[in-house]
Structure formats: structure tokens, C-alpha cells
Amino acid sequence: MVDQPAPPGFENSALEERKAPLKDVKLALEEKWKQEEQGDEAVDNVEMKESAPENAAVSDAPAVKPDEFLKAVQERDEYLDHLRRLQAEFDNYRKRVQKEKVEMRDLLIQDFLFQLLDVVETLERALHPDHEASDADSYRKGVEIVHQKFMAVLKDQGLTRIESVGQPFDPFIHEAIMQTETGEVKPGTVVAEITPGYFLKDRLLRPSRVQVSVAPRDSQPGV
Secondary structure (H helix, E strand, C coil): CCCCCCCCCHHHHHHHHHHHHHHHHHHHHHHHHHHHHHHHHHHHHHHHHHHHHHHHHHHHCCCCCHHHHHHHHHHHHHHHHHHHHHHHHHHHHHHHHHHHHHHHHHHHHHHHHHHHHHHHHHHHHHHCCCCCCCCHHHHHHHHHHHHHHHHHHHHHCCEEECCCCCCECCCCCEEEEEEEECCCCCCCEEEEEEECCEEECCEEEECEEEEEEECCHHHCCCC
16 A cells, blocks of 8 residues: 555644644633632622721721820829729728727726726725624615715716606516506506616616506406
């Protein structure tokens, strides 16, 4: 078989046929790249739109001037310093008041004990071995003197005894522990005092324990 030369233009057509698939692949890749670039641009546009309000809010916020900032810091420090001084003054005031209360209490106790010394000395003289009483009346008189002095000291401190016998029963100052039927006084009258009650100035220190009268049974209606 004899080789014959190829017809004119055959080589060019064959080359074109070989390049055709490569051209199609190139076009496909370029199309894909184009789509990817468009997708990235869309994502960037969305991110820019989302961040736009935040950036706008930040840009809309008023800028603080350095002088105003330093002034605000100085005022803050002054307020804090003033607050610390007030707290220290209050602590000192509280300690001073507490100390004055203790000193006042000690002075009151001192004055009260000083007044009791006279009573104690009277008792010591009565109990001294060299002191011999001839009869019981002398002892009684000595006890009465001590009692009077002691009550005088208590009276100076604001202590007063409640007068109960013969007075109408008052539940605010009396405590009834016994009842007695009698027609000599009105019902509800204090006829006897078991233990005395006392006022400390205007405050009730202890109520009087008393015996109260009631009407006799034979005088009550229906009996």
C-alpha cells in the first residue's frame, strides 16, 4: 500500500478537533470560576449590610472630648474622697457616742454607789461587836433608820412606791392574787397589799400584788 500525501487543510482540521475538547473544558472552568466569584460577592454584600447598622450606631455615638473625660474622672475622684471622709467622720462619731454612753453610765453608777455608802456604814455600825443593844426596840429603831436612808437613796433615783390599799383595783398597776368577801368597802377595792409595787419615774417597774374585795354572796342577786 502506497502512502499518499494528506489533502490540503487536513492537518488544520485535525488540530482543531483536538483543541475542541480543551476549549470546552476551559469554558466550563471559566464559567464555574465566574459563578464562585459572584457567590463570594453576594456573601460580602450580605455581611456588609448586616454590619452596616452596627457601624452606623458606632459612628452616630457622640465622641467624648479629652477635656470632658478628664473632668468627669476628677469629679468622680472628688465624690469618692468626700464619701470616704463622711464615712470616717461617722465612724469617729459612733465611737465617741459609745464612749460617752459608757462614761455616763459609770458616773450614774458611781453616784448611786456613793449614796449607798451611808446605808452600808449604818449597817456596819449596827453589826459592830462593840455595839450592844439593851433591848429589841433599839435594834428595831436601828433597822428603821437604815430603811429610811435606803429608801431615800432609791427615791433620789426616781423610785416611788405605789399606794394601793383603799384604792380601786387598776389592772395596769395592780396584780390581784386574792379576793375577800366584804361589805365594808365597794367591790373591786384593794383591801390589802401582799407585795408593794413601784414606779421608776413615769414607768411601771413592778405592779403591786394585792387582795381585792368582792361583794358577799348573800348580798348578790339570786343567791
